[in-house]
Amino acid sequence: MNRTDALDMVRESISSVIPGADVAALAPDDAFREALDMDSLDFLSFVEVLSERSGIRIEDEDTPRLTTLSGSADFLVARTR
Amino acid sequence: MAEFTMPSLGADMDEGTLVEWLVGPGDLVRRGDPVAVVETAKSTIEVECFDTGTMTKLLVEPGTTVPVGTPLALIGPAGERRPAPHAPEKGEPSEPVEPRTPPEPPSPPPEPAPVPASPAARPPGHVDAGPLVRHLAEQSDVDLGTLHGSGPGGRVTRTDVEHAAAARTGAGPPRARVTPLARRLAAELGVDPATVRGTGRQSAVHASDVRRAAPGPSAPAPPASAAPGPPSAARPAEDRAAAMRRAIAGLMSRANRDxxxxxxxxxxxxxxxxxxxxxxxxxxxxxxxxxxxxxxxxxxxxxxxxxxxxxxxxxxxxxxxxxxxxxxxxxxxxxxxxxxxxxxxxxxxxxxxxxxxxxxxxxxxxxxxxxxxxxxxxxxxxxxxxxxxxxxxxxxxxxxxxxxxxxxxxxxxxxxxxxxxxxxxxxxxxxxxxxxxxxxxxxxxxxxxxxxxxxxxxxx
The missing domain is CATH 3.30.559.10 (Chloramphenicol acetyltransferase-like domain)
Structure with a gap:
């Protein structure tokens, strides 16, 4: 997966969990969980969706890497390489 | 005859708005069945029935705000009154999916089902059709939501309903009944109600069935306009936020006072x-x-x-x-x-x-x-x-x-x-x-x- 696709996938996954979230306004290094007021249930859904779409099994231990758009995209790129 | 009244849905509730009926006159209801959707200052709620029997008369129209305790409908003993029989019932195989028929032994009704004060058992604006057409549709078990109106401005006419009823009796299996709420939810979630397995009486499809059938968070995101906060059927969002604040204020003040x-x-x-x-x-x-x-x-x-x-x-x-x-x-x-x-x-x-x-x-x-x-x-x-x-x-x-x-x-x-x-x-x-x-x-x-x-x- 290239980085652009990965970023898109992260954005789409967030949007599907938080309908109406202004994902376009997120900067690559914003902590989106705080920015979008996501609670742990929202975040779990996000991980679930991202895992489903990318085909990557995401462990609890991986989740600290999923705090920003760019961090999440890097994670996806690294795992699918 | 029992009354179904506007329930108190929390200590902070004085009144509620009836948004939608989930049942119609003549329907059998059981204790615990969701029968109406009520909007309070804080949320939109599916309200369950506390009696078992037949819905004999709906007393309050959707869109009306009434105090807690106001009778909304009358519930008679099961089987006391039956809805008028309708065409599709005859000659139908005894399938589990049989719309709008109480599971009682078929016998001639002692009297026709009472017609509600307003037959608009759908939220206003749901489908453009007059009260008589709605009533006919109810009687013939035709879902207005599936019709393409041939009248001016897409309005559904009597002929549309009759055609649909005739087409259904002539061919095809009877469709499962889908509550109005379930139908709206299905539209919101992008689910085809016809593909949903209903768990209600006679396999009626309830909102919960639609939710289960929804593809979940992996579904494409709904448009932003359909999104945040509880959908407000009767109040604009700002009023709603203010009303919620007032409701919380009232309850918490009472807590700290008492x-x-x-x-x-x-x-x-x-x-x-x-x-x-x-x-x-x-x-x-x-x-x-x-x-x-x-x-x-x-x-x-x-x-x-x-x-x-x-x-x-x-x-x-x-x-x-x-x-x-x-x-x-x-x-x-x-x-x-x-x-x-x-x-x-x-x-x-x-x-x-x-x-x-x-x-x-x-x-x-x-x-x-x-x-x-x-x-x-x-x-x-x-x-x-x-x-x-x-x-x-x-x-x-x-x-x-x-x-x-x-x-x-x-x-x-x-x-x-x-x-x-x-x-x-x-x-x-x-x-x-x-x-x-x-x-x-x-x-x-x-x-x-x-x-x-x-x-x-x-x-x-």
Whole structure:
């Protein structure tokens, strides 16, 4: 997966969990969980969706890497390489 | 003849707006069936019926706001009145999917079903059709939502309905009945109601069936306009936010005025719970993973069963114990505000079920689709503010309940462990309790039970 696709996938996954979230306004290094007021249930859904779409099994231990758009995209790129 | 009245869906509710009927005159209803959608200051709620019988007359039209206690409909004994028979009934094979027919032995109706004051059993604006056409559609079991109106401006005409009814009798299996709410939800969620397996009477498709059939969060995101906060059927969003603020203000003022709170706090070692949780999650597919909240809620519910003095209501100068542990869960809404719907019988739910119930409850709280029994039935409430980053909650009780349990963030702290200093994950559990109902000794027993239960996560 290239980085652009990965970023898109992260954005789409967030949007599907938080309908109406202004994902376009997120900067690559914003902590989106705080920015979008996501609670742990929202975040779990996000991980679930991202895992489903990318085909990557995401462990609890991986989740600290999923705090920003760019961090999440890097994670996806690294795992699918 | 029983009356179905505007229920009180919480101590803070004085009036409600009937948004939608989920049943029509002549329908058999059972105690516990959702029969109407009511909007309160705080949420939109599916209201269940408290009687079993036949809906004989709808007294209030959708869109009307009435005080709590106002009769909304009349319910006669089952079989007392039947709806007029309709064409598709005849010659139909005895399939389980048979629309709009009560499961009674077929016998000629003693009298035709009463016609409601307004046959508009759909929310206004749902489909453009006149009252007579709606009534005809009801009688012929034709769903207006599926018709393309041939009248001016796409208005559905009598002929449209007759054609549809004729077409259906002539060919094809009878369609399963779909409640109006389910149909609207299906449209919102992009689900074809025809493909949904109904769990209602005669396989009627209820909103919950549609939700189950929805592809879940992996579905394409709905357009932003369909999104945030509970859908407001009768009020614009700003009024709604203000109304919710007023409702919370009223309830919390009452709590602080009437309830002599006492507050207790304890620090709970979460090492065992956290380890168990990680191990569980490592072994489980993502969809079955648990959050710490599930363990905390289960422990809170089991402790409430152990200390029933805290599980119930204070009213008329005495305490009444709750029948079962229905754990109110404080859910903050995205547009601001708060609801605390109940996880019913939370003490009996195995963790995976509790987790699913929690996900479902939070989703519905945020999309405004709670049940009446969930909104009003909590016997004790838990607020978990761990996600917000705080360590300690000093809660305000939701009257008429007598206790509120608070959890903060699970966080690593230096602790004395076996005579040495160690770093352990801990959580601060607090209890706000009504001093009229209990004393500190009872509250202490409760928090001690919570702490003890969390040391054996495998038994939760």
């Amino acid at each position: 309830i002599p709170h006492y507050h207790l706090s304890t620090t709970v070692d979460m090492a065992a719970a956290t380890d168990w949780l990680h191990e569980h999650n490592r072994r489980s597919p993502i969809g079955e993973r648990l959050l710490p909240a599930a363990l905390l809620l289960k422990a809170a519910a089991l402790a409430a069963r152990e200390v029933p003095e805290l599980n119930g209501f204070w009213a008329d100068d005495h305490f009444t114990a709750g029948e079962g542990v229905h754990l109110g869960v404080a859910v903050s809404l995205r547009g601001g505000g708060l609801v605390a719907p109940a996880l019913r019988h939370a003490d009996t739910l195995a963790l995976p079920r509790l987790m699913n119930a929690l996900k479902d409850l939070v989703t519905r709280a945020r999309t405004g689709r709670l049940r009446g029994s969930e909104v009003s039935g909590a016997t004790i409430t838990v607020t978990d503010l761990g996600d917000q980053g705080v360590e300690t909650v000093f809660g305000v009780i939701h009257p008429p309940q007598v206790a509120l349990v608070g959890f903060g963030r699970v966080t690593d702290r230096p602790c004395a462990v076996d005579g040495l200093l160690g770093v352990r994950p801990v959580v601060t559990a607090t209890l706000s309790a009504d001093h009229r109902a209990t004393d500190g000794a009872v509250g202490s027993r409760y928090l001690t039970a919570v702490a003890r239960l969390l040391q054996k996560p495998e038994h939760l």
